[in-house]
Amino acid sequence: MTSKLDNPPPYEDALHHPKNGNYPYQPQNGTPLPPPPSYSPGPGMCPGPPGYWGQEGVYPQAGMWAAPGFSPSGVPTTIPTLSAGVLTSDQGDMDDFLRTQWESTSIRHAFIRKVYLILTAQLAVTFSVVAVFTFVDPVRLFVIRYPGIYWASFVVYIIVYCILICCKEPRRRFPWNLVLLGIFTLALSFMAGTISSYYETKAVFLAMGITAVVCVAVTIFCFQTKVDFTSCGGLLSISAVLLMIIGIVTAVVLSFQYVPWLHMLYAAIGAIVYTLFLVYNTQLLIGNRELAISPEEYIYGALSLYIDIVHIFLFILQVSGAATE
Structure with missing residues:
Protein backbone atom coordinates (compact mmCIF):
# COMPACT_ATOMS: atom_id res chain seq x y z
CA MET A 1 0.00 0.00 0.00
CA THR A 2 1.46 3.35 -1.04
CA SER A 3 0.67 6.92 -0.19
CA LYS A 4 0.03 9.78 -2.57
CA LEU A 5 3.60 10.94 -2.06
CA ASP A 6 4.87 7.60 -3.35
CA ASN A 7 2.63 7.57 -6.40
CA PRO A 8 4.29 8.48 -9.75
CA PRO A 9 3.82 12.11 -10.78
CA PRO A 10 1.45 13.03 -13.59
CA TYR A 11 2.69 12.89 -17.14
CA GLU A 12 2.83 16.69 -17.55
CA ASP A 13 4.75 17.19 -14.26
CA ALA A 14 7.19 14.41 -15.08
CA LEU A 15 7.67 15.86 -18.54
CA HIS A 16 8.47 19.45 -17.41
CA HIS A 17 9.63 18.95 -13.77
CA PRO A 18 11.24 15.53 -13.47
CA LYS A 19 12.16 14.36 -10.02
CA ASN A 20 13.32 10.87 -10.82
CA GLY A 21 17.11 10.66 -10.96
CA ASN A 22 17.03 7.88 -13.52
CA TYR A 23 15.54 10.09 -16.22
CA PRO A 24 17.91 10.15 -19.19
CA TYR A 25 18.03 13.96 -19.23
CA GLN A 26 18.63 14.60 -15.55
CA PRO A 27 19.90 18.19 -15.19
CA GLN A 28 23.42 18.62 -13.91
CA ASN A 29 24.37 21.39 -11.39
CA GLY A 30 20.95 22.93 -11.44
CA THR A 31 20.85 23.66 -15.13
CA PRO A 32 17.40 23.67 -16.67
CA LEU A 33 16.28 20.51 -18.37
CA PRO A 34 16.16 20.77 -22.17
CA PRO A 35 12.83 19.94 -23.72
CA PRO A 36 12.43 16.40 -25.00
CA PRO A 37 13.13 15.87 -28.70
CA SER A 38 10.18 15.92 -31.01
CA TYR A 39 9.37 13.24 -33.52
CA SER A 40 8.14 14.32 -36.90
CA PRO A 41 6.38 11.70 -38.95
CA GLY A 42 8.28 10.62 -42.04
CA PRO A 43 6.92 10.24 -45.54
CA GLY A 44 3.94 7.96 -45.69
CA MET A 45 3.25 8.12 -41.90
CA CYS A 46 0.11 9.68 -40.53
CA PRO A 47 -0.34 11.32 -37.13
CA GLY A 48 -2.11 9.01 -34.70
CA PRO A 49 -3.51 9.08 -31.18
CA PRO A 50 -1.28 9.78 -28.19
CA GLY A 51 1.42 7.19 -27.70
CA TYR A 52 1.57 6.13 -31.38
CA TRP A 53 3.56 7.07 -34.43
CA GLY A 54 3.35 10.70 -35.31
CA GLN A 55 2.96 12.18 -31.81
CA GLU A 56 5.65 14.61 -30.81
CA GLY A 57 7.82 13.77 -27.83
CA VAL A 58 6.99 10.07 -27.65
CA TYR A 59 10.00 8.44 -29.37
CA PRO A 60 13.64 9.47 -28.95
CA GLN A 61 15.49 11.27 -31.65
CA ALA A 62 16.84 9.15 -34.47
CA GLY A 63 20.25 7.74 -33.62
CA MET A 64 20.12 8.75 -29.89
CA TRP A 65 20.39 5.19 -28.64
CA ALA A 66 19.79 1.69 -29.97
CA ALA A 67 17.75 -0.93 -28.22
CA PRO A 68 16.93 -4.51 -29.07
CA GLY A 69 14.44 -4.60 -31.89
CA PHE A 70 15.25 -1.07 -33.06
CA SER A 71 17.45 -0.01 -35.91
CA PRO A 72 20.00 2.81 -35.48
CA SER A 73 17.49 5.18 -37.06
CA GLY A 74 15.04 4.56 -34.23
CA VAL A 75 12.49 2.75 -36.40
CA PRO A 76 11.44 -0.75 -35.28
CA THR A 77 12.60 -3.37 -37.75
CA THR A 78 10.72 -6.56 -38.54
CA ILE A 79 12.07 -9.26 -40.82
CA PRO A 80 9.30 -11.35 -42.40
CA THR A 81 10.06 -14.96 -43.09
CA LEU A 82 9.75 -15.86 -46.77
CA SER A 83 9.75 -19.26 -48.42
CA ALA A 84 10.21 -19.13 -52.21
CA GLY A 85 8.34 -15.86 -52.43
CA VAL A 86 5.40 -16.99 -50.24
CA LEU A 87 4.81 -15.94 -46.62
CA THR A 88 4.98 -18.58 -43.92
CA SER A 89 1.26 -18.19 -43.28
CA ASP A 90 0.62 -19.29 -46.88
CA GLN A 91 2.63 -22.51 -46.62
CA GLY A 92 -0.39 -24.50 -47.81
CA ASP A 93 -0.49 -22.46 -51.01
CA MET A 94 3.22 -23.06 -51.43
CA ASP A 95 2.73 -26.85 -51.11
CA ASP A 96 -0.08 -26.76 -53.66
CA PHE A 97 2.11 -24.78 -56.04
CA LEU A 98 5.02 -27.22 -55.74
CA ARG A 99 2.68 -30.20 -56.16
CA THR A 100 1.19 -28.67 -59.31
CA GLN A 101 4.64 -27.97 -60.72
CA TRP A 102 5.74 -31.55 -60.03
CA GLU A 103 2.64 -33.02 -61.65
CA SER A 104 3.07 -30.78 -64.70
CA THR A 105 6.72 -31.80 -65.05
CA SER A 106 5.91 -35.50 -64.73
CA ILE A 107 3.16 -35.21 -67.35
CA ARG A 108 5.54 -33.41 -69.72
CA HIS A 109 8.23 -36.08 -69.23
CA ALA A 110 5.74 -38.86 -69.92
CA PHE A 111 4.62 -37.00 -73.04
CA ILE A 112 8.22 -36.67 -74.28
CA ARG A 113 8.87 -40.38 -73.71
CA LYS A 114 5.74 -41.31 -75.62
CA VAL A 115 6.65 -39.07 -78.55
CA TYR A 116 10.19 -40.41 -78.84
CA LEU A 117 8.95 -43.98 -78.55
CA ILE A 118 6.60 -43.44 -81.52
CA LEU A 119 9.35 -41.59 -83.39
CA THR A 120 11.79 -44.47 -82.85
CA ALA A 121 9.30 -46.94 -84.30
CA GLN A 122 8.70 -44.68 -87.31
CA LEU A 123 12.41 -44.24 -88.04
CA ALA A 124 13.00 -47.98 -87.66
CA VAL A 125 10.34 -48.70 -90.31
CA THR A 126 11.61 -45.97 -92.63
CA PHE A 127 15.28 -46.94 -92.60
CA SER A 128 14.37 -50.62 -92.90
CA VAL A 129 12.46 -49.83 -96.11
CA VAL A 130 15.38 -47.68 -97.32
CA ALA A 131 17.77 -50.57 -96.67
CA VAL A 132 15.55 -52.99 -98.62
CA PHE A 133 15.26 -50.61 -101.56
CA THR A 134 19.02 -50.04 -101.53
CA PHE A 135 20.39 -53.58 -101.09
CA VAL A 136 17.77 -55.76 -102.80
CA ASP A 137 18.38 -55.32 -106.51
CA PRO A 138 15.02 -56.69 -107.79
CA VAL A 139 13.11 -54.25 -105.58
CA ARG A 140 15.45 -51.44 -106.54
CA LEU A 141 15.01 -52.06 -110.26
CA PHE A 142 11.25 -52.47 -109.86
CA VAL A 143 10.69 -49.06 -108.25
CA ILE A 144 12.97 -47.40 -110.79
CA ARG A 145 11.09 -49.03 -113.67
CA TYR A 146 7.62 -48.12 -112.35
CA PRO A 147 7.74 -44.56 -110.96
CA GLY A 148 3.93 -44.42 -110.83
CA ILE A 149 4.09 -46.28 -107.49
CA TYR A 150 6.14 -43.41 -106.09
CA TRP A 151 3.54 -40.83 -107.14
CA ALA A 152 0.75 -42.96 -105.68
CA SER A 153 2.55 -43.02 -102.34
CA PHE A 154 3.05 -39.26 -102.62
CA VAL A 155 -0.74 -38.76 -102.99
CA VAL A 156 -1.37 -40.98 -99.95
CA TYR A 157 1.26 -39.00 -98.07
CA ILE A 158 -0.47 -35.65 -98.76
CA ILE A 159 -4.00 -36.89 -97.96
CA VAL A 160 -3.09 -38.62 -94.69
CA TYR A 161 -0.96 -35.67 -93.62
CA CYS A 162 -3.87 -33.27 -94.05
CA ILE A 163 -6.14 -35.58 -92.05
CA LEU A 164 -3.63 -35.85 -89.20
CA ILE A 165 -3.14 -32.09 -89.06
CA CYS A 166 -6.88 -31.39 -88.98
CA CYS A 167 -7.63 -34.12 -86.40
CA LYS A 168 -4.85 -33.82 -83.84
CA GLU A 169 -6.79 -34.97 -80.77
CA PRO A 170 -6.53 -38.73 -80.00
CA ARG A 171 -9.62 -40.91 -80.19
CA ARG A 172 -10.81 -42.59 -76.99
CA ARG A 173 -12.37 -45.81 -78.28
CA PHE A 174 -10.08 -46.69 -81.16
CA PRO A 175 -6.70 -45.12 -81.95
CA TRP A 176 -7.53 -43.98 -85.47
CA ASN A 177 -4.74 -41.43 -85.35
CA LEU A 178 -2.19 -44.16 -84.70
CA THR A 201 25.02 -47.53 -101.32
CA LYS A 202 27.95 -45.49 -100.04
CA ALA A 203 26.00 -42.24 -100.42
CA VAL A 204 23.00 -43.71 -98.57
CA PHE A 205 25.11 -44.88 -95.64
CA LEU A 206 26.86 -41.51 -95.50
CA ALA A 207 23.52 -39.69 -95.45
CA MET A 208 22.22 -41.96 -92.67
CA GLY A 209 25.28 -41.32 -90.52
CA ILE A 210 25.21 -37.55 -90.98
CA THR A 211 21.46 -37.46 -90.26
CA ALA A 212 21.93 -39.41 -87.04
CA VAL A 213 24.70 -37.06 -85.88
CA VAL A 214 22.63 -33.98 -86.72
CA ILE A 220 21.16 -32.14 -76.93
CA PHE A 221 21.30 -28.49 -77.99
CA CYS A 222 17.56 -28.01 -77.46
CA PHE A 223 17.63 -29.54 -73.98
CA GLN A 224 20.62 -27.42 -72.89
CA THR A 225 20.26 -24.02 -74.56
CA LYS A 226 18.36 -21.06 -73.13
CA VAL A 227 17.70 -19.56 -76.57
CA ASP A 228 14.01 -19.68 -77.45
CA PHE A 229 13.45 -20.78 -81.05
CA THR A 230 9.69 -21.13 -80.61
CA SER A 231 9.36 -17.37 -81.11
CA CYS A 232 10.90 -17.67 -84.60
CA GLY A 233 7.92 -19.32 -86.28
CA GLY A 234 7.46 -16.46 -88.74
CA LEU A 235 11.11 -16.56 -89.77
CA LEU A 236 10.93 -20.30 -90.36
CA SER A 237 7.77 -19.88 -92.45
CA ILE A 238 9.55 -17.35 -94.63
CA SER A 239 12.50 -19.74 -94.96
CA ALA A 240 10.17 -22.53 -96.07
CA VAL A 241 8.60 -20.29 -98.74
CA LEU A 242 12.04 -19.26 -99.99
CA LEU A 243 13.11 -22.90 -100.09
CA MET A 244 10.08 -23.75 -102.23
CA ILE A 245 10.86 -20.88 -104.63
CA ILE A 246 14.51 -21.93 -104.87
CA GLY A 247 13.39 -25.50 -105.58
CA ILE A 248 11.16 -24.38 -108.46
CA VAL A 249 13.95 -22.25 -109.91
CA THR A 250 16.40 -25.12 -109.54
CA ALA A 251 14.04 -27.54 -111.34
CA VAL A 252 13.62 -25.10 -114.24
CA VAL A 253 17.35 -24.37 -114.53
CA LEU A 254 18.38 -28.01 -114.32
CA SER A 255 15.89 -28.95 -117.02
CA PHE A 256 18.01 -26.87 -119.41
CA GLN A 257 21.22 -28.33 -117.93
CA TYR A 258 22.53 -24.98 -116.72
CA VAL A 259 24.61 -24.61 -113.54
CA PRO A 260 24.88 -28.29 -112.56
CA TRP A 261 26.14 -27.45 -109.04
CA LEU A 262 22.88 -25.59 -108.29
CA HIS A 263 21.21 -28.85 -107.29
CA MET A 264 23.80 -29.45 -104.55
CA LEU A 265 23.38 -25.88 -103.29
CA TYR A 266 19.61 -26.28 -103.08
CA ALA A 267 19.99 -29.54 -101.16
CA ALA A 268 22.40 -27.92 -98.68
CA ILE A 269 19.99 -25.02 -98.06
CA GLY A 270 17.11 -27.47 -97.62
CA ALA A 271 19.08 -29.47 -95.03
CA ILE A 272 19.82 -26.29 -93.06
CA VAL A 273 16.19 -25.12 -93.16
CA TYR A 274 14.82 -28.47 -91.97
CA THR A 275 17.46 -28.62 -89.23
CA LEU A 276 16.09 -25.30 -87.95
CA PHE A 277 12.60 -26.79 -88.14
CA LEU A 278 13.84 -29.74 -86.09
CA VAL A 279 15.15 -27.33 -83.43
CA TYR A 280 11.83 -25.48 -83.43
CA ASN A 281 9.67 -28.61 -83.10
CA THR A 282 11.94 -30.13 -80.44
CA GLN A 283 11.61 -27.03 -78.26
CA LEU A 284 7.84 -27.12 -78.76
CA LEU A 285 8.01 -30.66 -77.47
CA ILE A 286 10.07 -29.78 -74.38
CA GLY A 287 7.56 -27.18 -73.27
CA ASN A 288 9.66 -24.69 -71.24
CA ARG A 289 9.65 -21.97 -73.88
CA GLU A 290 7.20 -19.34 -75.10
CA LEU A 291 5.18 -21.90 -77.09
CA ALA A 292 4.62 -25.58 -76.38
CA ILE A 293 2.68 -28.58 -77.63
CA SER A 294 -0.12 -29.88 -75.45
CA PRO A 295 0.65 -33.25 -73.81
CA GLU A 296 -2.46 -34.66 -75.51
CA GLU A 297 -1.03 -34.01 -78.99
CA TYR A 298 1.64 -36.71 -78.95
CA ILE A 299 0.68 -37.77 -82.49
CA TYR A 300 1.34 -34.30 -83.83
CA GLY A 301 4.64 -34.08 -81.92
CA ALA A 302 5.93 -37.38 -83.34
CA LEU A 303 4.66 -36.46 -86.81
CA SER A 304 6.49 -33.12 -86.92
CA LEU A 305 9.81 -34.56 -85.73
CA TYR A 306 9.53 -37.51 -88.12
CA ILE A 307 8.95 -35.30 -91.16
CA ASP A 308 11.90 -33.07 -90.24
CA ILE A 309 14.29 -36.00 -89.82
CA GLY A 321 25.08 -38.50 -103.82
CA ALA A 322 26.25 -35.56 -105.92
CA ALA A 323 29.60 -35.59 -104.09
CA THR A 324 30.19 -39.30 -104.67
CA GLU A 325 29.36 -38.96 -108.36
Missing part, protein backbone atom coordinates in the same frame (compact mmCIF):
# COMPACT_ATOMS: atom_id res chain seq x y z
CA VAL A 179 -3.53 -46.12 -87.68
CA LEU A 180 -3.32 -43.04 -89.89
CA LEU A 181 0.16 -42.35 -88.57
CA GLY A 182 1.18 -45.88 -89.54
CA ILE A 183 -0.15 -45.38 -93.08
CA PHE A 184 1.64 -42.04 -93.28
CA THR A 185 4.90 -43.65 -92.12
CA LEU A 186 4.66 -46.37 -94.75
CA ALA A 187 3.94 -43.84 -97.51
CA LEU A 188 6.86 -41.59 -96.60
CA SER A 189 9.11 -44.62 -96.11
CA PHE A 190 8.27 -45.84 -99.60
CA MET A 191 9.03 -42.38 -101.01
CA ALA A 192 12.38 -42.21 -99.17
CA GLY A 193 13.26 -45.74 -100.29
CA THR A 194 12.42 -44.94 -103.92
CA ILE A 195 14.63 -41.85 -103.87
CA SER A 196 17.44 -43.81 -102.19
CA SER A 197 17.33 -46.44 -104.91
CA TYR A 198 18.71 -43.90 -107.38
CA TYR A 199 21.89 -43.38 -105.35
CA GLU A 200 24.87 -45.55 -104.52
CA CYS A 215 19.56 -35.28 -84.87
CA VAL A 216 21.49 -36.18 -81.72
CA ALA A 217 23.31 -32.82 -81.72
CA VAL A 218 20.06 -30.89 -82.21
CA THR A 219 18.33 -32.79 -79.39
CA VAL A 310 13.26 -37.71 -93.07
CA HIS A 311 13.61 -34.49 -95.05
CA ILE A 312 17.04 -33.84 -93.53
CA PHE A 313 18.04 -37.34 -94.63
CA LEU A 314 16.77 -36.81 -98.16
CA PHE A 315 18.52 -33.44 -98.58
CA ILE A 316 21.79 -34.79 -97.19
CA LEU A 317 21.41 -37.79 -99.48
CA GLN A 318 21.26 -35.48 -102.48
CA VAL A 319 24.42 -33.69 -101.34
CA SER A 320 26.33 -36.89 -100.61
Whole structure:
Protein backbone atom coordinates (compact mmCIF):
# COMPACT_ATOMS: atom_id res chain seq x y z
CA MET A 1 0.00 0.00 0.00
CA THR A 2 1.46 3.35 -1.04
CA SER A 3 0.67 6.92 -0.19
CA LYS A 4 0.03 9.78 -2.57
CA LEU A 5 3.60 10.94 -2.06
CA ASP A 6 4.87 7.60 -3.35
CA ASN A 7 2.63 7.57 -6.40
CA PRO A 8 4.29 8.48 -9.75
CA PRO A 9 3.82 12.11 -10.78
CA PRO A 10 1.45 13.03 -13.59
CA TYR A 11 2.69 12.89 -17.14
CA GLU A 12 2.83 16.69 -17.55
CA ASP A 13 4.75 17.19 -14.26
CA ALA A 14 7.19 14.41 -15.08
CA LEU A 15 7.67 15.86 -18.54
CA HIS A 16 8.47 19.45 -17.41
CA HIS A 17 9.63 18.95 -13.77
CA PRO A 18 11.24 15.53 -13.47
CA LYS A 19 12.16 14.36 -10.02
CA ASN A 20 13.32 10.87 -10.82
CA GLY A 21 17.11 10.66 -10.96
CA ASN A 22 17.03 7.88 -13.52
CA TYR A 23 15.54 10.09 -16.22
CA PRO A 24 17.91 10.15 -19.19
CA TYR A 25 18.03 13.96 -19.23
CA GLN A 26 18.63 14.60 -15.55
CA PRO A 27 19.90 18.19 -15.19
CA GLN A 28 23.42 18.62 -13.91
CA ASN A 29 24.37 21.39 -11.39
CA GLY A 30 20.95 22.93 -11.44
CA THR A 31 20.85 23.66 -15.13
CA PRO A 32 17.40 23.67 -16.67
CA LEU A 33 16.28 20.51 -18.37
CA PRO A 34 16.16 20.77 -22.17
CA PRO A 35 12.83 19.94 -23.72
CA PRO A 36 12.43 16.40 -25.00
CA PRO A 37 13.13 15.87 -28.70
CA SER A 38 10.18 15.92 -31.01
CA TYR A 39 9.37 13.24 -33.52
CA SER A 40 8.14 14.32 -36.90
CA PRO A 41 6.38 11.70 -38.95
CA GLY A 42 8.28 10.62 -42.04
CA PRO A 43 6.92 10.24 -45.54
CA GLY A 44 3.94 7.96 -45.69
CA MET A 45 3.25 8.12 -41.90
CA CYS A 46 0.11 9.68 -40.53
CA PRO A 47 -0.34 11.32 -37.13
CA GLY A 48 -2.11 9.01 -34.70
CA PRO A 49 -3.51 9.08 -31.18
CA PRO A 50 -1.28 9.78 -28.19
CA GLY A 51 1.42 7.19 -27.70
CA TYR A 52 1.57 6.13 -31.38
CA TRP A 53 3.56 7.07 -34.43
CA GLY A 54 3.35 10.70 -35.31
CA GLN A 55 2.96 12.18 -31.81
CA GLU A 56 5.65 14.61 -30.81
CA GLY A 57 7.82 13.77 -27.83
CA VAL A 58 6.99 10.07 -27.65
CA TYR A 59 10.00 8.44 -29.37
CA PRO A 60 13.64 9.47 -28.95
CA GLN A 61 15.49 11.27 -31.65
CA ALA A 62 16.84 9.15 -34.47
CA GLY A 63 20.25 7.74 -33.62
CA MET A 64 20.12 8.75 -29.89
CA TRP A 65 20.39 5.19 -28.64
CA ALA A 66 19.79 1.69 -29.97
CA ALA A 67 17.75 -0.93 -28.22
CA PRO A 68 16.93 -4.51 -29.07
CA GLY A 69 14.44 -4.60 -31.89
CA PHE A 70 15.25 -1.07 -33.06
CA SER A 71 17.45 -0.01 -35.91
CA PRO A 72 20.00 2.81 -35.48
CA SER A 73 17.49 5.18 -37.06
CA GLY A 74 15.04 4.56 -34.23
CA VAL A 75 12.49 2.75 -36.40
CA PRO A 76 11.44 -0.75 -35.28
CA THR A 77 12.60 -3.37 -37.75
CA THR A 78 10.72 -6.56 -38.54
CA ILE A 79 12.07 -9.26 -40.82
CA PRO A 80 9.30 -11.35 -42.40
CA THR A 81 10.06 -14.96 -43.09
CA LEU A 82 9.75 -15.86 -46.77
CA SER A 83 9.75 -19.26 -48.42
CA ALA A 84 10.21 -19.13 -52.21
CA GLY A 85 8.34 -15.86 -52.43
CA VAL A 86 5.40 -16.99 -50.24
CA LEU A 87 4.81 -15.94 -46.62
CA THR A 88 4.98 -18.58 -43.92
CA SER A 89 1.26 -18.19 -43.28
CA ASP A 90 0.62 -19.29 -46.88
CA GLN A 91 2.63 -22.51 -46.62
CA GLY A 92 -0.39 -24.50 -47.81
CA ASP A 93 -0.49 -22.46 -51.01
CA MET A 94 3.22 -23.06 -51.43
CA ASP A 95 2.73 -26.85 -51.11
CA ASP A 96 -0.08 -26.76 -53.66
CA PHE A 97 2.11 -24.78 -56.04
CA LEU A 98 5.02 -27.22 -55.74
CA ARG A 99 2.68 -30.20 -56.16
CA THR A 100 1.19 -28.67 -59.31
CA GLN A 101 4.64 -27.97 -60.72
CA TRP A 102 5.74 -31.55 -60.03
CA GLU A 103 2.64 -33.02 -61.65
CA SER A 104 3.07 -30.78 -64.70
CA THR A 105 6.72 -31.80 -65.05
CA SER A 106 5.91 -35.50 -64.73
CA ILE A 107 3.16 -35.21 -67.35
CA ARG A 108 5.54 -33.41 -69.72
CA HIS A 109 8.23 -36.08 -69.23
CA ALA A 110 5.74 -38.86 -69.92
CA PHE A 111 4.62 -37.00 -73.04
CA ILE A 112 8.22 -36.67 -74.28
CA ARG A 113 8.87 -40.38 -73.71
CA LYS A 114 5.74 -41.31 -75.62
CA VAL A 115 6.65 -39.07 -78.55
CA TYR A 116 10.19 -40.41 -78.84
CA LEU A 117 8.95 -43.98 -78.55
CA ILE A 118 6.60 -43.44 -81.52
CA LEU A 119 9.35 -41.59 -83.39
CA THR A 120 11.79 -44.47 -82.85
CA ALA A 121 9.30 -46.94 -84.30
CA GLN A 122 8.70 -44.68 -87.31
CA LEU A 123 12.41 -44.24 -88.04
CA ALA A 124 13.00 -47.98 -87.66
CA VAL A 125 10.34 -48.70 -90.31
CA THR A 126 11.61 -45.97 -92.63
CA PHE A 127 15.28 -46.94 -92.60
CA SER A 128 14.37 -50.62 -92.90
CA VAL A 129 12.46 -49.83 -96.11
CA VAL A 130 15.38 -47.68 -97.32
CA ALA A 131 17.77 -50.57 -96.67
CA VAL A 132 15.55 -52.99 -98.62
CA PHE A 133 15.26 -50.61 -101.56
CA THR A 134 19.02 -50.04 -101.53
CA PHE A 135 20.39 -53.58 -101.09
CA VAL A 136 17.77 -55.76 -102.80
CA ASP A 137 18.38 -55.32 -106.51
CA PRO A 138 15.02 -56.69 -107.79
CA VAL A 139 13.11 -54.25 -105.58
CA ARG A 140 15.45 -51.44 -106.54
CA LEU A 141 15.01 -52.06 -110.26
CA PHE A 142 11.25 -52.47 -109.86
CA VAL A 143 10.69 -49.06 -108.25
CA ILE A 144 12.97 -47.40 -110.79
CA ARG A 145 11.09 -49.03 -113.67
CA TYR A 146 7.62 -48.12 -112.35
CA PRO A 147 7.74 -44.56 -110.96
CA GLY A 148 3.93 -44.42 -110.83
CA ILE A 149 4.09 -46.28 -107.49
CA TYR A 150 6.14 -43.41 -106.09
CA TRP A 151 3.54 -40.83 -107.14
CA ALA A 152 0.75 -42.96 -105.68
CA SER A 153 2.55 -43.02 -102.34
CA PHE A 154 3.05 -39.26 -102.62
CA VAL A 155 -0.74 -38.76 -102.99
CA VAL A 156 -1.37 -40.98 -99.95
CA TYR A 157 1.26 -39.00 -98.07
CA ILE A 158 -0.47 -35.65 -98.76
CA ILE A 159 -4.00 -36.89 -97.96
CA VAL A 160 -3.09 -38.62 -94.69
CA TYR A 161 -0.96 -35.67 -93.62
CA CYS A 162 -3.87 -33.27 -94.05
CA ILE A 163 -6.14 -35.58 -92.05
CA LEU A 164 -3.63 -35.85 -89.20
CA ILE A 165 -3.14 -32.09 -89.06
CA CYS A 166 -6.88 -31.39 -88.98
CA CYS A 167 -7.63 -34.12 -86.40
CA LYS A 168 -4.85 -33.82 -83.84
CA GLU A 169 -6.79 -34.97 -80.77
CA PRO A 170 -6.53 -38.73 -80.00
CA ARG A 171 -9.62 -40.91 -80.19
CA ARG A 172 -10.81 -42.59 -76.99
CA ARG A 173 -12.37 -45.81 -78.28
CA PHE A 174 -10.08 -46.69 -81.16
CA PRO A 175 -6.70 -45.12 -81.95
CA TRP A 176 -7.53 -43.98 -85.47
CA ASN A 177 -4.74 -41.43 -85.35
CA LEU A 178 -2.19 -44.16 -84.70
CA VAL A 179 -3.53 -46.12 -87.68
CA LEU A 180 -3.32 -43.04 -89.89
CA LEU A 181 0.16 -42.35 -88.57
CA GLY A 182 1.18 -45.88 -89.54
CA ILE A 183 -0.15 -45.38 -93.08
CA PHE A 184 1.64 -42.04 -93.28
CA THR A 185 4.90 -43.65 -92.12
CA LEU A 186 4.66 -46.37 -94.75
CA ALA A 187 3.94 -43.84 -97.51
CA LEU A 188 6.86 -41.59 -96.60
CA SER A 189 9.11 -44.62 -96.11
CA PHE A 190 8.27 -45.84 -99.60
CA MET A 191 9.03 -42.38 -101.01
CA ALA A 192 12.38 -42.21 -99.17
CA GLY A 193 13.26 -45.74 -100.29
CA THR A 194 12.42 -44.94 -103.92
CA ILE A 195 14.63 -41.85 -103.87
CA SER A 196 17.44 -43.81 -102.19
CA SER A 197 17.33 -46.44 -104.91
CA TYR A 198 18.71 -43.90 -107.38
CA TYR A 199 21.89 -43.38 -105.35
CA GLU A 200 24.87 -45.55 -104.52
CA THR A 201 25.02 -47.53 -101.32
CA LYS A 202 27.95 -45.49 -100.04
CA ALA A 203 26.00 -42.24 -100.42
CA VAL A 204 23.00 -43.71 -98.57
CA PHE A 205 25.11 -44.88 -95.64
CA LEU A 206 26.86 -41.51 -95.50
CA ALA A 207 23.52 -39.69 -95.45
CA MET A 208 22.22 -41.96 -92.67
CA GLY A 209 25.28 -41.32 -90.52
CA ILE A 210 25.21 -37.55 -90.98
CA THR A 211 21.46 -37.46 -90.26
CA ALA A 212 21.93 -39.41 -87.04
CA VAL A 213 24.70 -37.06 -85.88
CA VAL A 214 22.63 -33.98 -86.72
CA CYS A 215 19.56 -35.28 -84.87
CA VAL A 216 21.49 -36.18 -81.72
CA ALA A 217 23.31 -32.82 -81.72
CA VAL A 218 20.06 -30.89 -82.21
CA THR A 219 18.33 -32.79 -79.39
CA ILE A 220 21.16 -32.14 -76.93
CA PHE A 221 21.30 -28.49 -77.99
CA CYS A 222 17.56 -28.01 -77.46
CA PHE A 223 17.63 -29.54 -73.98
CA GLN A 224 20.62 -27.42 -72.89
CA THR A 225 20.26 -24.02 -74.56
CA LYS A 226 18.36 -21.06 -73.13
CA VAL A 227 17.70 -19.56 -76.57
CA ASP A 228 14.01 -19.68 -77.45
CA PHE A 229 13.45 -20.78 -81.05
CA THR A 230 9.69 -21.13 -80.61
CA SER A 231 9.36 -17.37 -81.11
CA CYS A 232 10.90 -17.67 -84.60
CA GLY A 233 7.92 -19.32 -86.28
CA GLY A 234 7.46 -16.46 -88.74
CA LEU A 235 11.11 -16.56 -89.77
CA LEU A 236 10.93 -20.30 -90.36
CA SER A 237 7.77 -19.88 -92.45
CA ILE A 238 9.55 -17.35 -94.63
CA SER A 239 12.50 -19.74 -94.96
CA ALA A 240 10.17 -22.53 -96.07
CA VAL A 241 8.60 -20.29 -98.74
CA LEU A 242 12.04 -19.26 -99.99
CA LEU A 243 13.11 -22.90 -100.09
CA MET A 244 10.08 -23.75 -102.23
CA ILE A 245 10.86 -20.88 -104.63
CA ILE A 246 14.51 -21.93 -104.87
CA GLY A 247 13.39 -25.50 -105.58
CA ILE A 248 11.16 -24.38 -108.46
CA VAL A 249 13.95 -22.25 -109.91
CA THR A 250 16.40 -25.12 -109.54
CA ALA A 251 14.04 -27.54 -111.34
CA VAL A 252 13.62 -25.10 -114.24
CA VAL A 253 17.35 -24.37 -114.53
CA LEU A 254 18.38 -28.01 -114.32
CA SER A 255 15.89 -28.95 -117.02
CA PHE A 256 18.01 -26.87 -119.41
CA GLN A 257 21.22 -28.33 -117.93
CA TYR A 258 22.53 -24.98 -116.72
CA VAL A 259 24.61 -24.61 -113.54
CA PRO A 260 24.88 -28.29 -112.56
CA TRP A 261 26.14 -27.45 -109.04
CA LEU A 262 22.88 -25.59 -108.29
CA HIS A 263 21.21 -28.85 -107.29
CA MET A 264 23.80 -29.45 -104.55
CA LEU A 265 23.38 -25.88 -103.29
CA TYR A 266 19.61 -26.28 -103.08
CA ALA A 267 19.99 -29.54 -101.16
CA ALA A 268 22.40 -27.92 -98.68
CA ILE A 269 19.99 -25.02 -98.06
CA GLY A 270 17.11 -27.47 -97.62
CA ALA A 271 19.08 -29.47 -95.03
CA ILE A 272 19.82 -26.29 -93.06
CA VAL A 273 16.19 -25.12 -93.16
CA TYR A 274 14.82 -28.47 -91.97
CA THR A 275 17.46 -28.62 -89.23
CA LEU A 276 16.09 -25.30 -87.95
CA PHE A 277 12.60 -26.79 -88.14
CA LEU A 278 13.84 -29.74 -86.09
CA VAL A 279 15.15 -27.33 -83.43
CA TYR A 280 11.83 -25.48 -83.43
CA ASN A 281 9.67 -28.61 -83.10
CA THR A 282 11.94 -30.13 -80.44
CA GLN A 283 11.61 -27.03 -78.26
CA LEU A 284 7.84 -27.12 -78.76
CA LEU A 285 8.01 -30.66 -77.47
CA ILE A 286 10.07 -29.78 -74.38
CA GLY A 287 7.56 -27.18 -73.27
CA ASN A 288 9.66 -24.69 -71.24
CA ARG A 289 9.65 -21.97 -73.88
CA GLU A 290 7.20 -19.34 -75.10
CA LEU A 291 5.18 -21.90 -77.09
CA ALA A 292 4.62 -25.58 -76.38
CA ILE A 293 2.68 -28.58 -77.63
CA SER A 294 -0.12 -29.88 -75.45
CA PRO A 295 0.65 -33.25 -73.81
CA GLU A 296 -2.46 -34.66 -75.51
CA GLU A 297 -1.03 -34.01 -78.99
CA TYR A 298 1.64 -36.71 -78.95
CA ILE A 299 0.68 -37.77 -82.49
CA TYR A 300 1.34 -34.30 -83.83
CA GLY A 301 4.64 -34.08 -81.92
CA ALA A 302 5.93 -37.38 -83.34
CA LEU A 303 4.66 -36.46 -86.81
CA SER A 304 6.49 -33.12 -86.92
CA LEU A 305 9.81 -34.56 -85.73
CA TYR A 306 9.53 -37.51 -88.12
CA ILE A 307 8.95 -35.30 -91.16
CA ASP A 308 11.90 -33.07 -90.24
CA ILE A 309 14.29 -36.00 -89.82
CA VAL A 310 13.26 -37.71 -93.07
CA HIS A 311 13.61 -34.49 -95.05
CA ILE A 312 17.04 -33.84 -93.53
CA PHE A 313 18.04 -37.34 -94.63
CA LEU A 314 16.77 -36.81 -98.16
CA PHE A 315 18.52 -33.44 -98.58
CA ILE A 316 21.79 -34.79 -97.19
CA LEU A 317 21.41 -37.79 -99.48
CA GLN A 318 21.26 -35.48 -102.48
CA VAL A 319 24.42 -33.69 -101.34
CA SER A 320 26.33 -36.89 -100.61
CA GLY A 321 25.08 -38.50 -103.82
CA ALA A 322 26.25 -35.56 -105.92
CA ALA A 323 29.60 -35.59 -104.09
CA THR A 324 30.19 -39.30 -104.67
CA GLU A 325 29.36 -38.96 -108.36
